Amino acid sequence: MDLEGTAKAIIAGITARRIAEMSAREAELFRKARPKTQAAIGRGAKGYLGGVPMHWMKDWPTPFPILVERARGAVITDVDGNSLADFCLGDTGSMFGHSPAPVARAIRRQSSRGLTYMLPSDDALAVGLLLEQRFGLPYWQIATTASDANRFALRVARAVTGRPKILVFNGCYHGAVDETMVRMKNGVPINRPGLAGEFRDLTQATRIVEFNDLPALETALRDRDVACVITEPVLTNCCMVQPEPGFHDGLRRMTRETGTLLLIDETHTVSTGLGGYTRRHGLEPDLFVLGKPVAGGVPASVWGMSRDVADRYDAYNRTKETGYSGMGTTLSGNPLQFAAMRGTLEEVMTEANYAHMERLADRLERGLRNAIEGHRLPWHVLRVGARVEFICAPGPLTNGSEAEDAHAPELEAAIHVALVNRGVLIAPFHNMMLISPATTARQVDRLISAFSDIAAALAA
Structure with missing residues (x-):
């Protein structure tokens, strides 16, 4: 392996060495915070092909899947007692929050x-x-x-x-x-x-x-x-x-x-x-x-x-x-x-709930954009109503080929795990975040702060 070449490689404006260092550091922090989860599923759940009930559960960038104890509103709690502000929301399946009362x-x-x-x-x-x-x-x-x-x-x-x-x-x-x-x-x-x-x-x-x-x-x-x-x-x-x-x-x-x-x-x-x-x-x-x-x-x-x-x-x-x-x-x-x-x-699915979702999504979009611009990263942010996404490439993108080329899997994985370690969960397959009627301004600010900290560490 050409270590010198790897160290000098640049991915979405960040050196490959810095990404690798963050990945290793954040993976270790994830493991230490989840001893029960690691014991239960760290080597795969028995009885399931590939160690998971559905193969997509292996696509999370964390060292092993998060073992959920409960989810309510816009919060997921794992069996180790860690609570996460949930912006993945089942990759849209729970876009209106977990178990809405009605x-x-x-x-x-x-x-x-x-x-x-x-x-x-x-x-x-x-x-x-x-x-x-x-x-x-x-x-x-x-x-x-x-x-x-x-x-x-x-x-x-x-x-x-x-x-x-x-x-x-x-x-x-x-x-x-x-x-x-x-x-x-x-x-x-x-x-x-x-x-x-x-x-x-x-x-x-x-x-x-x-x-x-x-x-x-x-x-x-x-x-x-x-x-x-x-x-x-x-x-x-x-x-x-x-x-x-x-x-x-x-x-x-x-x-x-x-x-x-x-x-x-x-x-x-x-x-x-x-x-x-x-x-x-x-x-x-x-x-x-x-x-x-x-x-x-x-x-x-x-x-x-x-x-x-x-x-x-x-x-x-x-x-x-x-x-x-x-x-x-x-x-x-x-x-x-x-x-x-x-x-x-x-x-x-009401006008009032959508108004709340859009208001906080706008807050999230502006916060992420400020962090990206403040750290001079060649990234951009898009929003479709309550759906927000940061993209680790300049934008806007105009078609699917450009979108495919804009993916930075190693970098995105490192960011995702680092966000989890700071109490925030986003979608595993891409950098998508959703606002639900149960999401609070405090949770949005937590995500913005965590993202800004991670961006600062990567761009330093």
Whole structure:
């Protein structure tokens, strides 16, 4: 190993040696603060493949996963008694805080009435009306995850258009939907690196272009064989990329001109405000998907469609061969989901809560930006409503390729562990932070102070 070269290497404005030193120091502090956790899970939990119940739990940059004892509001407490101000919030699943009181009451109420019976409940009737009020589209279906909802919506798009292909933007994330697992490498579409057990060339059914590139989008839609464009309003599950002025207007115009449906996946951008980015910015999707926080942490998702798509799908169903549609799972649409969704939509997902979230998110954004500028780091900060992200590269970024190049995994991992050691938890997969209705100004200031201390140590 070229130690001298490593010592001189610069990553996002910081020497590799300083990053390595911080990583080692903070990892040791993490271990010392968690002897019970280390004994229980430090070498993996018995009975689980890879030592964890879900493989993503190994992706945290900490030496071993945090073993949670309880979570309430915007605080997580581990089995060693360490409390963390939680800005990860289940990577959006608990965006409105852990166990919001209306959702907890709804779960208790429904638990004595039955958990699943494949029939509607009174809560189901209320939720149908609430979804239209909140998100605008008139017709809805319920699934268990956003991955499922996206899969089902794309199946409808192909059915009503008779077209085989979909289109995604480079850097997109739509859960575990196979067709979306493509990337561009040196301008060439490829299967997303790292896919397990995938023997198909996914690029045969999927077109891919860069986000914000309207000329490329126009070319990709020209043959009129694309059933649906599926996109987030903002690229989020990478270094965040905002739409440039006119992008969404151009996207909607081009899809309409070519008879292509438009699916907006708001699973992450619902942080924007009541009704999500779609309502805030007046988007007009044909299909709409929302998962993660829609039921306050209970696994649930929703997918909606316009009246035109619903009419076309009804006509399709009258003529198609009888048999299983390939949509729906047995536990989807269960009464526990409806009870939790009703509590969330009626009492948690409110204008007042969003106003609180946005106010503190603005405070966090300004605090992080001041720390970055004060220490003269070549980084930047972005915010989408209650969602804030610091990016260890100059900005703004304009597409998925730039977002991928902006990642600094070693540096980001060191910062994440250092934040945990200072009582703050952020999302493990990227530098995302969420404000919930339960988050306090004191917690935000704690995060800003911790981040500033870490930035100072790195930039010294």
